[in-house]
Amino acid sequence: MKKPQPALLVTWPEEGVRRIPFEVYSDPxxxxxxxxxxxxxxxxxxxxxxxxxxxxxxxxxxxxxxxPVIVVRGDDGEVGAMVNRCxxxxxxxxxxxSGKVSRFMCIYHNWCFDLKGKMTxxxxxxxxxxxxxxxxxxxxxxxxxxxxRVHTLHGLIFGTFSDETPSFADYVGADLxxxxxxxxGRKLRLxxxxxxxxxxxxxxxxxxxxxPYHASILHAFNGVMKQDRLTMEGGIVMGSKxxxxxxxxxxxxxxxxxxxxxxxxxxxxxxxxxxxxRDKSMTAVWDDFGDSVSMxxxxxxxxxxxxxxxxxxxxxxxxxxGTHESELRWIAFGFEDDDEAKTNGxxxxxxxxxxxxxxxxxxxxxxxxxxxxxxGSLDKAAVVEMGGHGIEPIPGSRVSEGSVRGFWTGYxxxxxx
Amino acid sequence: xxxVIHRITESQAxxxxxxxxxxxxxGSVSNWPTYFTDPCLYRITTRQNHEMVMPLSIMLCDNQAxxxxxxxxxxxxxxxEPHYYRHVLSESKVVDKTDTTxxxxxxxxxxxxxxxxRVTLFATxxxxxxxxxxxxxxxxxxxxxxxxxxxxxxxxxxxI
Ligand code: FES
Ligand SMILES: [Fe+2]
Numbered sequence: 001m002k003k004p005q006p007a008l009l010v011t012w013p014e015e016g017v018r019r020i021p022f023e024v025y026s027d028p029x030x031x032x033x034x035x036x037x038x039x040x041x042x043x044x045x046x047x048x049x050x051x052x053x054x055x056x057x058x059x060x061x062x063x064x065x066x067x068p069v070i071v072v073r074g075d076d077g078e079v080g081a082m083v084n085r086c087x088x089x090x091x092x093x094x095x096x097x098s099g100k101v102s103r104f105m106c107i108y109h110n111w112c113f114d115l116k117g118k119m120t121x122x123x124x125x126x127x128x129x130x131x132x133x134x135x136x137x138x139x140x141x142x143x144x145x146x147x148x149r150v151h152t153l154h155g156l157i158f159g160t161f162s163d164e165t166p167s168f169a170d171y172v173g174a175d176l177x178x179x180x181x182x183x184x185g186r187k188l189r190l191x192x193x194x195x196x197x198x199x200x201x202x203x204x205x206x207x208x209x210x211x212p213y214h215a216s217i218l219h220a221f222n223g224v225m226k227q228d229r230l231t232m233e234g235g236i237v238m239g240s241k242x243x244x245x246x247x248x249x250x251x252x253x254x255x256x257x258x259x260x261x262x263x264x265x266x267x268x269x270x271x272x273x274x275x276x277x278r279d280k281s282m283t284a285v286w287d288d289f290g291d292s293v294s295m296x297x298x299x300x301x302x303x304x305x306x307x308x309x310x311x312x313x314x315x316x317x318x319x320x321x322g323t324h325e326s327e328l329r330w331i332a333f334g335f336e337d338d339d340e341a342k343t344n345g346x347x348x349x350x351x352x353x354x355x356x357x358x359x360x361x362x363x364x365x366x367x368x369x370x371x372x373x374x375x376g377s378l379d380k381a382a383v384v385e386m387g388g389h390g391i392e393p394i395p396g397s398r399v400s401e402g403s404v405r406g407f408w409t410g411y412x413x414x415x416x417x
Numbered sequence: 418x419x420x421v422i423h424r425i426t427e428s429q430a431x432x433x434x435x436x437x438x439x440x441x442x443x444g445s446v447s448n449w450p451t452y453f454t455d456p457c458l459y460r461i462t463t464r465q466n467h468e469m470v471m472p473l474s475i476m477l478c479d480n481q482a483x484x485x486x487x488x489x490x491x492x493x494x495x496x497x498e499p500h501y502y503r504h505v506l507s508e509s510k511v512v513d514k515t516d517t518t519x520x521x522x523x524x525x526x527x528x529x530x531x532x533x534x535r536v537t538l539f540a541t542x543x544x545x546x547x548x549x550x551x552x553x554x555x556x557x558x559x560x561x562x563x564x565x566x567x568x569x570x571x572x573x574x575x576x577i
Contacts, residue, residue: 195568223494282483354569
């Protein structure tokens with residue numbers, strides 16, 4: 001049951017979601033309440049990829065807000081998820097990030113749990129030589145691990161703590177389901193993973209992802225790559241209630257994308273950057289999905305990103321750690337039927353992502369800069385009015401912060417702000 | 418005229434590793450490509466990906482043009498707070514040696530200093546190098562940077 005919300009944490013400006021009170025990025029009470037109202041609340045949280053746990057007993061650790069979670073494939077092949085906390089005193093049952101087990105045995109007093117989280121045994125349950133043992137009131141059936149409700153879709157695993165969470169389809173909406181099918185519809189092949197320390201509140205990162213307005217401005221490299229410039233054909237698609245989104249752009253794969261640009265804009269940009277790429281292997285791209293859509297960035301509220309940057313495919317999760325600290329977890333993938341040339345192409349294009357990402361590097365640090373700038377001004381608010389006040393997408397345009405306002409619409413609803 | 422050296426020596430390889438380190442730490446990133454053959458391999462990965470035999474890199478260049486593209490991106494396109502590295506290296510270990518190639522491994526720690534004075538232990542790990550002699554010059558045919566932690570700093574703008 002949801003506890004009553006503590007005395008109003010933040011007074012939201014009367015303009016609504018076109019103002020973001022800076023306090024929400026810095027206040028420890030807000031951070032604390034997010035854990036309950038959002039991360040343990042009615043959301044679907046990304047837990048991992050099915051290819052990470054191919055066989056029964058394979059598990060991978062995940063993090064839902066502050067709660068550690070084990071994602072495991074059961075003996076029946078089904079994917080399950082449970083809190084990584086022994087029912088006895090709370091010790092984590094697994095602390096190696098991934099592995100293969102036949103059961104979970106706690107190191108502290110050897111309580112044992114099967115792959116579904118059911119308690120099967122405890123050390124000295126019947127005492128030693130007939131003396132001692134568990135109290136007669138103790139019942140193993142009541143001491144299984146806390147489970148999450150799980151939904152898998154095209155190899156992506158999501159989980160939720162709340163009984164009130166709507167079905168996944170209702171939660172994200174048909175267009176977003178279709179894009180997951182589009183990007184993850186074939187058998188995935190894992191290419192690798194890493195995580196990146198983000199020196200800011202998690203919401204500053206996800207807002208950046210949902211903000212196409214900055215893409216051709218902050219990331220000069222997009223100009224060099226002739227990629228994701230706002231002069232290219234594209235748009236924003238909103239998920240259910242505007243909480244989640246897709247931003248996309250198209251290119252002509254035959255000509256390298258130039259047909260969608262306006263001539264003056266292109267020459268102006270080339271003058272600024274003063275160079276093009278010498279090596280063509282990063283720009284040797286192909287139309288993965290046969291629809292000329294060269295870029296899709298999809299979010300699922302609150303903190304999941306599915307990325308298609310040309311042929312560079314990845315999922316990202318921004319894990320909140322503190323008011324001013326988060327961890328961004330990246331997993332890159334291709335497809336099982338990729339030939340060597342395609343795999344190599346994806347690996348080269350991975351130069352665009354991550355802490356050294358020719359495009360992504362500015363995204364990692366910008367939130368930290370914002371947080372430095374707003375220190376001392378927590379009674380003030382950000383002004384988010386590009387593209388209007390609402391969350392309706394502008395057809396054919398990505399010069400809008402509508403998807404950012406959509407995130408805050410969901411945030412306010414769950415936080416009661 | 419001039420002396421043609423046919424066999425690569427350990428001391429030449431050690432000198433290359435040392436020169437590379439000072440070039441990076443001095444901030445002369447534009448000279449970075451001159452330490453590599455063409456084609457070549459420079460990549461940064463993590464111990465976790467390395468051990469799981471996952472091919473993903475944090476940075477990957479496999480020829481001179483890609484190295485120069487990276488330099489130009491750093492100098493002209495990417496936006497980041499200016500900073501400096503200071504590498505401290507271990508004695509290098511010879512893993513394998515032929516007349517023309519030395520495979521060496523070297524541990525490092527790298528400290529990063531921002532202009533406002535923030536100093537952080539930025540990265541630790543090891544270099545796994547294939548060093549060759551080309552036209553009398555010692556060069557990296559391959560330099561793989563294997564970071565110990567799979568949680569990486571916010572930003573790796575400058576190569577390690
Ligand atoms: S804490 Fe797990 S068995 Fe005691
Ligand atoms: Fe960005």
